[in-house]
Amino acid sequence: MSDKKLLLNLYWHMHQPDYRDQVSGEYVLPWTYLHALKDYSDMAFHLEQNPNARVTFNFVPILVEQLQDYAEQSRIGQWRDPLLRLLSSPDLDHITDADCQLIVDSCFKAHHEKMLSPFPHYQRLLHLYELVEPIMKSGQFHYLSAQFKADLLVWYHLAWTGEGLRRKSKVIQRLMKKGLLFTLEDRVALVDVLSETLQNILPRYKALAAKGQIELTTTPYYHPILPLLIDLNSTQDAMPDAPLPKSPNYPDGHARAIAHVEAAKVFHEKVFGQKSIGMWPAEGAVSHAALSLLAEQDVAWAATGQGVLANSLKELGLEHELAKDYLYQPYRVTNGQQDIVCFFRDDQLSDKIGFEYSKQYASEAVHDFIQSLEAIHANSDEDTTPVVSVILDGENAWEYYPYNGYYFLHELYQALSRHPLIQMTTFSDIVALQQSQALPQPKLLEDICAGSWVHGTFSTWIGEPAKNRAWDLLCEAKRQYDQHVHKLSVSAREKCQQQLSVCESSDWFWWFGDYNNAQSVTSFDKLYRRNLSNLYHLLGLVPPDNLSQSISHGGGNSENAGTMRRGTS
Template sequence: MTDKRPKLYLNLYWHMHQPDYRDTLTGQYVLPWTYLHAIKDYTDMAWHLEANPQARVTFNFVPVLLDQLEDYSDQFATGDIRDPLLALLAEEALDNISTDQCNLIIDSCFKSHHEKMLAPFAHYQRLHNIYKALQIEGSAAFNYLSAQYKADLLVWYHLAWTGESIRRTNTFVQKLMEKGTQFTLDERRALFRLIGELISGLIPRYKALQDQGRIELSTTPHYHPIVPLLLDFKSTRDAMPYAPLPHSPRYPGGSDRACAHIRQAQASHATRFGKPATGMWPAEGAVSYATLTLMAQHGLKWAATGEGVLTHSLYKSFEGFGLAKQDYLYQPYRITDGHHDILCFFRDDGLSDKIGFEYSKLYASEAVSDFIRSLEQIQSANTRTQCPVVSVILDGENAWEYYPYNAYYFLSELYAALVDHPNIEMATFSDILAMPGNTVAMETLPEVAAGSWVYGSFSTWIGSAEKNRGWDLLCDAKECYDRAMQDGLLTQEEIVACERQLAICEGSDWFWWFGDYNSAMSVDSFDRLYRRNLSNLYHLLKLPVPEVLNHPISVGAGDPAVGGTMRRGQEA
């Protein structure tokens, strides 16, 4: 029976992002996470929407991720495989590979969530037990491990990273999993070809869902920079008044760089999906008044960020602000510069973090019931004549490996429960914009407190010694870049390569991983890649690489939840 109160609109927003893992000087991939998430999470997430025609959600694809998906597609088309782990899957003679290649197999092929992605498969677990039984670290272990062991380990690693939708529908994958051992070269190469087909089909699948009106697609500034910090380091102090800042007073030419990332993102989106994006998830939901109005000036109609940003902004806008969450969170707000308007939606941290961190520990039916019950409570508590809008926003790729079966049952049951609910309607952000009259409240927000979806601040990217040092190294490189552009000694092709390399260095991911609260392995990987990217920029500028880039910026020692790939919106 339908409730007489206004219905509730649910914005489910899945964010898809990987930084550029390529060494731009060699074209080689340094880390394999883009193609692994492609065959697992991007594949499964499309399948769930294809399998639930009445469901409506929004997906955000960062352009640098799409660049890499297309690059992998090109690699399969040409046969020039530049990802060393992927190439080993199809390698003919695994008994003749180098020590470095042997180490890559062992270092990579047990990197998955052991409980959910390794232990459920007896043959994969046996391979792990054999290696652990050797009690030998490093390349010496390969004196005892055969080419067949390496072949089986490569196959099982890729099977474990194959989407649940593929494992349930593809008879070839099912036969491999049933066989379990003694995989042949033909079988390895057939699995390799399947991976290519899955990756090449992703962008067309999401475009088809968009064209059918079943999903909305949005974008992010091209290489995922924290735009408010490009514009003004001091915006940090809106949420962190006493935070130390980088020695550099500002990021040189930050406004031009921010505009370049936004323009390139829209061009990328239009090329891949047939039209510019209506909305944007600014990298990490990082906003400020200057950032939101800049997006509006570039034709964007909506944006989204975290609950903490809204709370800080309301305190900044209204003296003595003290409303309950129910009375202010569940609506978009208008931000205007007097000429351009943009609507900003704000994440429900509690519900979003339940999906990201809590529901993986429950049976799917229990988790879905809790989620639906939470939405019903929000609808029941609504005292307005307008419909509440609940925005649930989170990573669409990293959470699922902590769920049984890559969240197959959770997502299937969630979508089914939502589309059948009489008082909850799934919507996209543009659906909300198109609603008539007074369907939902849309008040103007006079002030915007700069911050992100993580704690409502920029503490994840700036304000500590290591993060600030990363910014100072980037500022030094940007000053060298600016001088080189002014000197006019580079060709147009060289200028394009330098600009792309600079844009990669401006991405947020490097700063995310700096800090001793992250694991040593993750910090080391991203620290090395960031310094490699800065070094490559100096090479492209035809300048000597500063010696400081030979030394680590950060050393991790922590054990963060879900490996540090996700964070909660509010501090626990």
């Protein structure tokens, strides 16, 4: 048997958009801190429990900024997140109707099968609410007692704790065992545990990186789609017939793209004490211009989707290379002066973790994953070293797994780290091996077809009426920004630039579309228009009337609630 090893890049992408109202500082949606308690905590826990495992984590700067903000809120005990403020409120008898509505609207938002049904007391709260929901709709928000609201707030936060936290925290265990009639003392004890967890998230990842167990990377600061900022027409590389926004291009988009990349690099090094050698472009979105920009900013490597590579090879007339080994190697993209190494995601293996393995026993899922890697190893040429990149969302998948994916991840890391033919590694390790000539130099990819990790296209963010309208609203706001921002003071200009950056995030465009859940679409639609309106206000302008009109209504039933997409359709 050959002693050649398969090199596995397991890459977990961590991202949430900015959920703060930039004017008030209040959090509009709670997803950053909830994923911190459940997923960012658990993902660190698994590496701490499996010291021989080696992976890469990607933290988007705007997520890290919010994690720092929550940690600071917890230190001083002044919450700007309404749910955390209500959880610690000493008087739930006299809260406002709006707060009552927020509790019942928010505290059943979880995957019911895996996060609500396992807890009989939480289920009972849902059944009670379903009985009185018609009364609530008539405006009788205080029909539910303060005790009901206290119990619901506690159970919601208990359901959003990670399995590692549940196994370590005596407070969490005691509250789960108690089940009901939670007191203010109980709620304060829970808030203390949540506060400690939030404060420790980033230090835990820094410690893992300092030990060399993980690589940490970044993304352009507010998670914009770089190729679309640079050139909206790049949409048609992979979708030649796609309709485009009315605006011919995003004004001064190339400079905005550079600003996001530069800010991300500086912020990442400041927070983690290490430079980000490579970068996951938001949504794996690349084009030749975007990769050239990254190379010019001294980014050594980037990663994207399998569909982008397939489309690029076809465009170059190299269909014959779409054979067994084309995916399992890095490529080099050049602008003639700077090069960047590009890795491509194995869509099938990545999507199995994201969508399929949650439906199987952990041992069966891990066995299938290992067998798939063994088959790639066995089918590779004797003189090649297969490099497999498995890249996916590191936060949203786990609520669909039993026990937040605890058994799957525990067994997966153990199996991978012990396997004689598989070496868990990182992207920067592979680049270093190529530079030292321990591995062959990456093959030149002379051009790249613009696209993302989702289907190899930009269809999730542009090319249909609602998404195009959202782009037109952003382009018009940017034109107004360019005309008026120079008239403001330095501090006012900085606030406007920050608000503009928030509006440039990819997330708003992700959610527009009839295939997404109506409730999620409504939340993100309102927040996007609120952000654009805030930009106008900061510029000293009256927001246009069209920002009071919904962009998209949703109504579909996307897989995994629309928080994730498969790489292939």
